[in-house]
Every structure is written in C-alpha cells, then in structure tokens.
Amino acid sequence: MALVLFGINHNSAPLDVREKYAFSESDYAQNLAQLLEYEEIQCAVALSTCNRTEFYLSLEQGAEHEQVFQKVFSANMDVPHFYQSLDFDCARHLFRVAAGTDSVVVGETQIQGQVKKAYEIAQSVKPLNAELEKLFQMTFKTAKSVRSATEIGKNPISVAHCAVQLSEQIFGQLQFQNILVIGAGETSELVIRYLLNHDGGSITVSNRTASKAKHLAEHFNIKSIEMNRLGHDLSEFDLVFSATSSAQPIITFEMTEHALKTRKMKPMVMIDLAVPRDIDADIHALEDVFLYTVDDLKSVIVDNMNKRKSTLEEADRIIDAEVSLFMQWLQRLQYHALLKEFRESFISKKEEIVDAYRTGDDTMDAKLEQLAHQLTNRMLHTPISKMREILETGSREEIRLVAELFDLKTHQ
Incomplete structure (x- = not known):
C-alpha cells in the first residue's frame, strides 16, 4: 500500500496551465468515479481550488505510482507541471495545504474548509480506507493546531481579503466607486463582506442563478442584476470582482470594449479570482482596463505575505511533528x-x-x-x-x- 499525491499548483504552473485542469466541487464525484475505475487505486480524494488541483490516492499493494500516473493521467495532463509525492512527502504537503502555509496568501482561511469538503465528497463516493482516513483526520487536527498556536491564526485573511486590499491600493478609497461582484459563492460573499468593512461604495452582485444573487443582495442590503444584463450594464462599474465556477469567460473582450466606449474610456479595474478565469485574458490589451488575476496577488499583497511568512518556521515545526506521528502510525x-x-x-x-x-x-x-x-x-x-x-x-x-x-x- 502507498499513499500518493499527484498535483499541480501555483508553484508548479502558471494560471493559463492550471485552469485547464481545474474543476468545481460539483464535478468532484465524477472525477473520483473515473479514478476508481483503475484497479490500482483503492480510494481517492480530489481537491481543486483557485491555486491547485490535487489527487490524494491510496494504491493497491505492489502498484508502481509512476506507472499509475502515466496510465491514468498522461493522456490528459501536462506532465512537466505536475508533482508526485509519496507517504511522508504526501502527508507533509497536505498538512501544509490545510494549514494555509502552502497558499498564495499564507494563512488564507478558505482552504481548510475546501479540504474538508473534498474529504466529505470522497467519503460519499467510496469510504476511505484506514490509511487515507487517518491522513485526513490528522490533517484537520494539524491545521487546527497551527492556526491556534501560531500568528497564522490571528487576523485571518483570504484571497478575497487581499483582492479588496489591492483595490484599495489602486483607488485609495472605495466609497466613491461603483462595484460589481460576479458570483454568489463563498469567495464572492467574503469579497462583499470585506468591501462593506472597507467602506465600499455602491455594490451590486450578479450570478447565473438570479435567485442566489437576489438572496445575497437582500442579506447585505445591496443591489443585484441578472447575468444577462452584464453586456448592457458593465459600463456602470469602476471596479469588478469575479469568482464563479464557470468553465467559460463571463466577461468577454467585446463586452468590455463596448463598456469602455460607453464610459468614454474612463478606466476600469477588474480582479478575476476564478480558476478557470471568468474574465477574458485578452482584455489585458485594452489600455483603460487594469486586469488582475489570483496570481497577481503574489506580488501585490506584500505586507500580508511578510507577516505570515515570519511564522512559517514555527508552523512547519508543528507540521513536521504531526507528520512524524502519522508515519509512525502508518508503519505500525x-x-x-x-x-x-x-x-x-x-x-x-x-x-x-x-x-x-x-x-x-x-x-x-x-x-x-x-x-x-x-x-x-x-x-x-x-x-x-x-x-x-x-x-x-x-x-x-x-x-x-x-x-x-x-x-x-x-x-x-
């Protein structure tokens, strides 16, 4: 038996490669079912976020992980950008992911819940064996320990928080801006909360399912518009955030070009927090649009990163101790x-x-x-x-x- 990790993330591949392999939570079960068709794989957990797509596998005794990787993934994955880890390294990587020490924004808060959701979906597809079950239970325990025992757990931040900070750096004050938030999931809700906490101006939310956008708007006492209105109404907004699970761009080049003409070339800022991207990458070519993606947050949000990095050594000591305990259990x-x-x-x-x-x-x-x-x-x-x-x-x-x-x- 071997525990194996196959993955691709923000450290191993740029956004234009990562987005090819990203998938939404609604697709987890289907991806797992396909993996479990291979007799070498006993059970599996799939995790896909804006920063990573990873598969945690328990292989049958005697199965060679290199051969499994080639057999299962070579036909549809960009092998040079993928990493593979076994046992100790697999466990250490997952512990760091859940603790938020392997994120673009060190200490970001969403990832722990995303790992828990991935685990729950995997259990519903096929119950995990003792090894993978123990790995994930110790992952949750370690993440909790890191957040409670280090500075990473204080003043928690997220990609959404950093995106709002970025917009503040650009505009100075947000109270005079017309703001559009596309999406009604957890990230979009966090963006709205941070905007309100930072005196955001007029905020409008839009979503493919209009009822979800309306519900979110009523909850925060903001406005909502239907998605099919974006082409007409985009010109009204100075600042746009987008975080959906759409497989295709929601804001197109043509839509944005039209909006700029209506605005008489008054600049717009767009921050795309989705993977795959919600905003057409070609919009970069338009002079009056400043387009940022999740990868741009690496270089922009310097202060938060430095504060979190100062505690990484302490966090890694906790993680390494927990990994050693897990390996002792696994060996026994x-x-x-x-x-x-x-x-x-x-x-x-x-x-x-x-x-x-x-x-x-x-x-x-x-x-x-x-x-x-x-x-x-x-x-x-x-x-x-x-x-x-x-x-x-x-x-x-x-x-x-x-x-x-x-x-x-x-x-x-």
Whole structure:
C-alpha cells in the first residue's frame, strides 16, 4: 500500500496551465468515479481550488505510482507541471495545504474548509480506507493546531481579503466607486463582506442563478442584476470582482470594449479570482482596463505575505511533528500486516500438513492438531520477535529484504 499525491499548483504552473485542469466541487464525484475505475487505486480524494488541483490516492499493494500516473493521467495532463509525492512527502504537503502555509496568501482561511469538503465528497463516493482516513483526520487536527498556536491564526485573511486590499491600493478609497461582484459563492460573499468593512461604495452582485444573487443582495442590503444584463450594464462599474465556477469567460473582450466606449474610456479595474478565469485574458490589451488575476496577488499583497511568512518556521515545526506521528502510525499498521501475513503463511502450511495426516480417529486427530499448534507457536516465537525488531528500527531496504526472504507480498 502507498499513499500518493499527484498535483499541480501555483508553484508548479502558471494560471493559463492550471485552469485547464481545474474543476468545481460539483464535478468532484465524477472525477473520483473515473479514478476508481483503475484497479490500482483503492480510494481517492480530489481537491481543486483557485491555486491547485490535487489527487490524494491510496494504491493497491505492489502498484508502481509512476506507472499509475502515466496510465491514468498522461493522456490528459501536462506532465512537466505536475508533482508526485509519496507517504511522508504526501502527508507533509497536505498538512501544509490545510494549514494555509502552502497558499498564495499564507494563512488564507478558505482552504481548510475546501479540504474538508473534498474529504466529505470522497467519503460519499467510496469510504476511505484506514490509511487515507487517518491522513485526513490528522490533517484537520494539524491545521487546527497551527492556526491556534501560531500568528497564522490571528487576523485571518483570504484571497478575497487581499483582492479588496489591492483595490484599495489602486483607488485609495472605495466609497466613491461603483462595484460589481460576479458570483454568489463563498469567495464572492467574503469579497462583499470585506468591501462593506472597507467602506465600499455602491455594490451590486450578479450570478447565473438570479435567485442566489437576489438572496445575497437582500442579506447585505445591496443591489443585484441578472447575468444577462452584464453586456448592457458593465459600463456602470469602476471596479469588478469575479469568482464563479464557470468553465467559460463571463466577461468577454467585446463586452468590455463596448463598456469602455460607453464610459468614454474612463478606466476600469477588474480582479478575476476564478480558476478557470471568468474574465477574458485578452482584455489585458485594452489600455483603460487594469486586469488582475489570483496570481497577481503574489506580488501585490506584500505586507500580508511578510507577516505570515515570519511564522512559517514555527508552523512547519508543528507540521513536521504531526507528520512524524502519522508515519509512525502508518508503519505500525503496515508492520502488523506484514507480521500477520508471515504468521498466516505458517498456519496455512501447518493446516495443510495436519490435514494430510488425519486418521479419522477423533482422539488421535485432536492430539495431532495440538502438537502441530504448539510446534508452530514455538517455531514462530523467535522469528516474529526478531522481525518485529527489524520492522520497528530497520530501513526500508532491510524491511524489503525481510519480505523477500519469506516471500511476503505486503511490502513488495
């Protein structure tokens, strides 16, 4: 058994590559079902956010992760931008992701909930085995510890918060701007909250499902417009935020070009928080539009990053300690399986021999069974004791040699 991570994120690939492989929560179950069609994969968890698309897999014993990667992903994934991690590195990566130390905005708050949702959906598709279940339970425990024991958990921020800060840096004050928020999900709601906390001006929300936009507008006492009005009404807005799960751009080049003419070339600012992008990338070519994406936040929100980075060393100490505990648990689980297989192989041979020498006399057969049982236990005592010492203190190579010596499959 091996725990494997296949992934692509903001560190390994630019936005134009990442958005090819992003998918919404509503597609998690379908993606997992496709993965589980491969016999090498016991169970899996899929995670896709604006910064990453990752698959956490538990492979069948003996499956080679490189071969699984090529077999499952090579036909539809940009291999050079993907990373692969096993066991310790897989666990450490997931712990850092959930704790917010592997995010564009260090300490961002949304990712922990996104990981929890990915776990819940995976459980609904196929219950996780002991290894993957333990990995995610310790992930949630570690993320909570990091946020409560370090500065990362104080004054929590998010990509939405940084986007509003960016708009403040551009405009100075937001109270005089007409603002449009596209989308009605968690990120859009956070944007609206931060805008209101920063004295945002006239705020309007729009969503493909008009009832959701209306509900959000009523909750925050702001305005809403239907999505099909964007082409006509876009010119009214100075600042646009967009964060939907649309597979295609919502704001097109032509729509924006028309809006600029209506505005008589008065500049607009657009901040696209979606992956795949909601705002046509070609809009960059228009002189009077300042277009930002999630990747642009890396260089713009310097203060928040520096404050969070000063606590990373402390956070990593907590994470590394928890990863070590997880690996000890994983090794014990695997060693028990190896010892169980070793013992069962002897017992199977014992029963085969006893069956061959049964006489049909109940008394004699009972004595034969007792003798074989006692002999087997005595013969197994020393080898199992020595094997346990090697398994608990030995290297992977020593453990592999033990498995090969007794023709055990668990660690081969």
